[in-house]
Amino acid sequence: MLTGSLVALVTPMDVNGEIDFPTLRKLVDWHIEQGTNGIVAVGTTGESPTVDVEEHIAIVRAVVEQAAGRVPVIAGTGANSTREAIHLSNRALEVGANYGLSVVPYYNKPTQNGLYQHFKSIAENTALPTLLYNVPGRTACDLSNDTALELAKLPNIVGIKDATGNLERAADLAKRAPSDFALYSGDDASTLPFILIGGHGTISVTANVAPQAMSQMCAAAAAGQISTARAINDKLQDLHRHLFIEANPIPVKWALEAMGKIPAGIRLPLTRLSEPAQAIVRKALQAADLINP
Structure with a gap:
């Protein structure tokens, strides 16, 4: 099972919004050097x-x-059209992805049965192992634990990214999920307790700027080294909070720009981080010792 810190990787772009592939490749190398355990592309x-x-x-x-096989690659393959999600899954498989991350269909608000049938159809029509992704704050639709656990019985549904931040729900999943069903936090602020109650790792925004620290924190938490994990996490708390001061990925792309890792590009309708928010994110980066005061 894939465990630890999996980065929800940004897509670098130039100032005109064109994808910067050389910088993307440099980011991949940096993450592997820093100990990131897996890379999520195009989430x-x-x-x-x-x-x-x-x-x-x-x-x-x-x-x-x-x-190049050094860490697993998880491709974002979700869509609010089941056919499109299947298409993306199969295309991702063709280019070598190890897993697909399929978000709960957004905007059309299906029932729990609709969600079950959606993910079941994906699982039956692609050989790519699929991770469910529940983020009701963005999709306006919530995959219940009961539905997720029914889907866990399908051989090609291998885990879930739970971005609810609800530790009661996470504990219920950890208690009832099959032992080979991977549980990942999708909420950086609650990743430490998520792992301590039985989660296997995180799919992290914070890991974009602090890959080594997130990897070390996850490893310490999994090993029961709570004081070490807490000390690391304490330095990251401001990042966990302020990287969401505006809609993700606006703040984290600016943070990486401030660190000299990527250019300033982002695509509409997303815009560059506002100046008042820049000051707040800069302080969070300084608190984590990622840029100089």
Whole structure:
């Protein structure tokens, strides 16, 4: 089972909004050097809503090529159209992704039975192992634990990213899920307790700027080294909070720009981080010792 810190990787872009593939490849190398355990390409943080299908697959291909088997690559493959989600899953498989991350269908608000049938159809029509992704704050639709656990019985549904931040729900999943069903936090602020109550890792925004610290924190938590994990997490708390001061990935892309890791590009309708928010994110980066005061 894939465990630890999996980065929800940004998609670098130039100031005109064109994808910067050389910088993307450099980010992949940096993450592997820093101890990131897996890379999620073209999730929400990778601006999946703003890239077209061919760009989407090109990004996944570039990440797979650069990772070169050193860490697993998880491709964002979700859509609010079941057919499109299947198509993305199969294309991601063709270019070498190890897993797909499929978000709960957004906007059309299906029933729990609709969600079950959606993910069941994906599982039956692709060989790519699929991780469910529940983020009701963005999708306006919540995958219940009961539905997720029914889906866990399907051989090609192998885990879930739970971005609810609800530890009561996480504890219920940890108690009832099959032992081989991976549980990942999708909420950086609650990742430490999530792992302590039985989670296997995180799919993290904070890991974009603090990959080594997030990897070390997850490893310490999994090993029961609570004081070590807390000490690391304490330095990251401001990042966990302020990287969401505006809609993700606006703050984290600015943070990486401030660190000299990526250029300033982002695509509409997303815009560059506002100046008042920049000061707040800068202080969070300084508190984590990622940039100089």
